[in-house]
Amino acid sequence: MHSTLDIALIYGSTREARLCDTVVRWAAGEIAARRDIALEIIDPREDVAGSDTLGARIEAADGYIVVTPEYNHGYPAALKALLDSADEQWSAKPVAFISYGGVSGGLRAVEQLRLVCAELNMVTVREQLSFANVWEQFGANGALYEPDRARRALAAMLDALGWWGSVLRDARATLPRARAA
Numbered sequence: 001m002h003s004t005l006d007i008a009l010i011y012g013s014t015r016e017a018r019l020c021d022t023v024v025r026w027a028a029g030e031i032a033a034r035r036d037i038a039l040e041i042i043d044p045r046e047d048v049a050g051s052d053t054l055g056a057r058i059e060a061a062d063g064y065i066v067v068t069p070e071y072n073h074g075y076p077a078a079l080k081a082l083l084d085s086a087d088e089q090w091s092a093k094p095v096a097f098i099s100y101g102g103v104s105g106g107l108r109a110v111e112q113l114r115l116v117c118a119e120l121n122m123v124t125v126r127e128q129l130s131f132a133n134v135w136e137q138f139g140a141n142g143a144l145y146e147p148d149r150a151r152r153a154l155a156a157m158l159d160a161l162g163w164w165g166s167v168l169r170d171a172r173a174t175l176p177r178a179r180a181a
């Protein structure tokens, strides 16, 4: 039986004039049309890393979408602090990435995030979405000038996230898991 997955979309940037707002709003708008995903937002600018409330929200999610920029070929420190603030709550769940930045579209940030998420025992989704030279891609109204490619990439990413999310939710509920020290 198929049922809705609870997916938390996580802001990577906390900068005051962040473009992350534009990318998150676009992605959340697109995802709202999908009946298989219930989305909630985690924003390290609002949600305090390490708080019980945030820990419970991370725990409650069936999977995650991280929306991250690239800073000096890495990902933002606030995102690392958020990832480090929980442990078992992330475990055996899928995470997908939407990245943006200059010429690389944030791909180098995502490669680093894949290593970190592996240590948190998450499954990283291969399909991803990136926006190179992001400031040229969105109009003042927040819409993409050329949405088709991004929509196709987002749909493929969400399908893969949904598959892993369903499989791992069932597995967490039914199979005991051995944990290494």
Ligand SMILES: Cc1cc2nc3c(=O)[nH]c(=O)nc-3n(C[C@H](O)[C@H](O)[C@H](O)COP(=O)(O)O)c2cc1C
Binding pocket: 013, 014, 015, 017, 018, 019, 020, 021, 069, 070, 071, 072, 073, 074, 100, 101, 102, 103, 104, 105, 106, 134
């Ligand atoms: C401190 C800093 C470092 C950056 N380093 C890179 C970089 O290494 N590669 C890149 O493509 N863009 C880089 N950029 C451009 C950002 O990816 C771009 O400004 C993006 O909009 C930042 O996301 P934000 O506005 O949501 O914080 C950098 C921006 C900042 C502020």
